[in-house]
Amino acid sequence: MQINPYLFILPRTPGQIVWNYKDHTQHELDLDYSSRLAQLIHNPELYDNDNIIDTQLLNAGILTTSTINSPAWGWDELSKIYHIGTRNIPCEHIPKNIHEWARQYLEHCNEVLASSAPAHDMADRITGGRIALPSPSAPKDDSLSNALIRRKTCRSFTGSPIRLRDVGSLLYLTLGYLREREDDCDDSIAEGLDVRRSSPSGGGLNACEGYLLIQNVEDLAPGVYAYHPAEHALSLINRSPDTALGNLLGGQHFINNLPLGLFITARFDRLWWKYPHSRAYRMAFVEAGHLSQTFQLAATALGMNTWLTGAFTDDQIDTLLQLENGNEQPLFFVGCGESDGQAMCQEMRDLLRGTPA
Numbered sequence: 001m002q003i004n005p006y007l008f009i010l011p012r013t014p015g016q017i018v019w020n021y022k023d024h025t026q027h028e029l030d031l032d033y034s035s036r037l038a039q040l041i042h043n044p045e046l047y048d049n050d051n052i053i054d055t056q057l058l059n060a061g062i063l064t065t066s067t068i069n070s071p072a073w074g075w076d077e078l079s080k081i082y083h084i085g086t087r088n089i090p091c092e093h094i095p096k097n098i099h100e101w102a103r104q105y106l107e108h109c110n111e112v113l114a115s116s117a118p119a120h121d122m123a124d125r126i127t128g129g130r131i132a133l134p135s136p137s138a139p140k141d142d143s144l145s146n147a148l149i150r151r152k153t154c155r156s157f158t159g160s161p162i163r164l165r166d167v168g169s170l171l172y173l174t175l176g177y178l179r180e181r182e183d184d185c186d187d188s189i190a191e192g193l194d195v196r197r198s199s200p201s202g203g204g205l206n207a208c209e210g211y212l213l214i215q216n217v218e219d220l221a222p223g224v225y226a227y228h229p230a231e232h233a234l235s236l237i238n239r240s241p242d243t244a245l246g247n248l249l250g251g252q253h254f255i256n257n258l259p260l261g262l263f264i265t266a267r268f269d270r271l272w273w274k275y276p277h278s279r280a281y282r283m284a285f286v287e288a289g290h291l292s293q294t295f296q297l298a299a300t301a302l303g304m305n306t307w308l309t310g311a312f313t314d315d316q317i318d319t320l321l322q323l324e325n326g327n328e329q330p331l332f333f334v335g336c337g338e339s340d341g342q343a344m345c346q347e348m349r350d351l352l353r354g355t356p357a
């Protein structure tokens with residue numbers, strides 16, 4: 001008999017909450033159950049099949065007869081609980097198609113809007129005088145300003161193919177190790193940490209990696225590809241998923257025809273190597289955010305529109321990207337393609353207008 005390794009216990013007078021953070025289940029134990037669990041934690045061999053508390057603890061998965069191996073983890077328990085506890089969130093009903101998605105999302109928005117949003121209270125909180133700033137006057141031909149102003153999240157793509165040349169530019173500008181920066185490093189930079197991307201990287205580790213999901217790119221077969229930032233090259237690592245993209249991304253079927261998507265992952269083992277404190281866990285997400293924004297600006301500058309999400313079931317994406325040992329984890333997804341520029345898909349617009357979808 002063993003204690004399930006994915007538990008933490010919260011004191012909540014008069015009982016204890018035993019939380020299985022992997023299976024997302026909680027059990028409230030009274031004093032008898034808590035005391036018995038304490039005995040079993042001390043010595044699992046005391047398990048007694050004739051003791052009803054023991055059998056209930058076993059049935060609840062708090063005790064287990066099978067050996068459950070904990071994955072490698074280089075930070076403390078706090079970040080491990082948070083990380084595993086936010087993976088594979090059970091969803092009662094994942095929309096199977098765009099109409100289901102539109103109805104479910106509208107219902108959710110209506111529930112949220114039933115209570116008023118927390119105020120943006122900066123103006124009330126900081127009452128001191130204001131220093132007026134000059135009006136923004138970016139020159140019209142400034143491509144960065146244009147990309148910043150034109151970037152928007154679109155949920156209605158045409159599905160038209162993307163040119164391979166544009167994919168090359170997009171990946172190089174987002175994730176590539178910049179050849180233009182090769183000579184721009186000084187002696188203080190340790191060997192192996194001297195490559196540079198267009199986005200900053202925590203500790204210069206470039207812990208984030210990118211995997212392309214290709215659905216419609218000219219001269220590139222659909223499938224899943226790993227991007228090699230030093231070689232500026234792709235490797236095919238898996239065939240296309242055998243399900244619609246929306247099924248992998250939280251039921252958001254409006255992006256089923258997105259021609260290209262990028263999964264941004266983080267090599268936690270690289271971060272563990274340099275930064276032993278779990279605060280570095282936050283940095284992985286910040287770095288992914290930088291890359292996501294750079295991708296969106298580059299895609300916008302190339303004349304495309306973009307969409308992004310963190311809504312996926314981690315295990316499914318691990319399998320798709322062939323990430324096997326937990327050292328590398330998917331964090332975010334960003335995609336691009338030709339769009340009619342609408343922030344919302346037609347099905348949702350119809351629903352809002354009362355037209356039957």
Ligand SMILES: Cc1cc2nc3c(=O)[nH]c(=O)nc-3n(C[C@H](O)[C@H](O)[C@H](O)COP(=O)(O)O)c2cc1C
Pocket residue numbers: 151152153154155252308309310311
């Ligand atoms: C961290 C993050 C997660 C997001 N997740 C989703 C998502 O799952 N689905 C979606 O349609 N949009 C998603 N968005 C896009 C936002 O809804 C969008 O940025 C917001 O409505 C503002 O619109 P804009 O991007 O056009 O300025 C996400 C944005 C961020 C930054």
